[in-house]
Amino acid sequence: MKAMILAAGRGERMRPLTDVTPKPLLPVGGKPLIVWHLERLAAAGFKEVVINHAHLGQQIEDVLGDGSQWGIAIRYSPESSALETAGGIVNALSLLGDAPFLVVNGDVFCDVDFGGLRDCLQPDQLAYLVLVDNPPQHAHGDFALDSGKLLLDGMQRLTFSGIAVYDPTLFHGVLPGEVAKLAPLLHEAVMRGQAAACHHAGIWHDIGTPERLQRLDQELRAK
Template identity: 45%
Template sequence: MSLQAPPRAIVLAAGRGERMRPLTDTCPKPLLVVQGRPLIEWHLDALAAAGVREVVVNTDWLEDQFPAVLGDGSRFGLNIRYSMEGRDHGGALETAGGIAKALPWLAPQHDTAPFWVVSGDVFLPGFDFSTAALDEMAAHPERLAELWMVPNAPHHPRGDYGIGPDGLALAHAPQRYTWASVGLFRAAMFSDIVPGTRMPLRPRLDAAIGARRLGARLWHGAWTDVGTPERLAALNQG
């Protein structure tokens, strides 16, 4: 089956980027330049190429820079809305809280279709935000989310979750992988969170695993958590 409405997405861009200082003292991490362009623009182009038209960018640190750089999204073929957590709440709401605040745009009128979530500080060129992945998740209406996982990097050797033979994420497994900070989510995971609440995502993921409602799959392409100046420099030298 194919989804009738174009998929929506949120790019998470509210973090302070402490480990990237002093670079992030004057520039939000998702706007740092990677291979000639702001990091977040790699996501925006890929989302537009996959048919996404509505994108939310949540912001806090130096948040006025985002609309100044990205505008309304029209040059990417998108309509970008800014969920300004700093302006509205005095600080970042963390991942689950940020998504909950943006739900009216991501799942209007209680839409049950999954939407994309991707962190603005990861580099994954070639990732396909495809309708095929959306259709596959539509075949599993019981799943609250589907995570894309990558092999563990040296800075995160223990990983996050395993992947079962049934495609479900496992909290405990001999082989664990790192969440690539990209996935498909349903509004039901966040609909009980009062907008404006500060809340991390990990407890929600763990609860979904316990309920056998969290899918996971491997991403075999390039991926970098652009978390330090050294990793940024390595990408720009490559």
């Protein structure tokens, strides 16, 4: 299975830090945020990783190179301007191939077992999401979960972690180079009963502001 790290976002809420550094390269715990993902993916046995980028994207290529220092092969999917999540994935499908693939948001920090997601997608499913407890900044969550079945509404709503496995078929109808959001595609899959999920109760942080970045950096350095 191949993996994709989404790294094309502008990081407006992280300014002024992201005026000169792309968000995935911001340091936390002594290394760039995206490197934590690369290390975990390599440890989980992933050999091929696709990274999309837009804002200051050449910096990402310059720092990460071909991925050989982590024992993986990195290929890049540049965007002249950010295409949103679904658009970015579609733009990279020629690199990802026809089989299901793992996608990880470049601006989260987690201890999700990436290797454990390899075989989670069932033949009739188009998406398998990792959900987490609602953080303070997203108290109402995104989806409900009932015995592994993903629902749009329910008693207990959880937050989409930005980590999921997708079948390429999910993105049919989105054209390469088109700006497209992911949420409508996921909602359609949920309504058709073609999406499932799990609840990750471990470490997960959405690094959306300089304050959150600083808190996580202090936690990691304290360990």
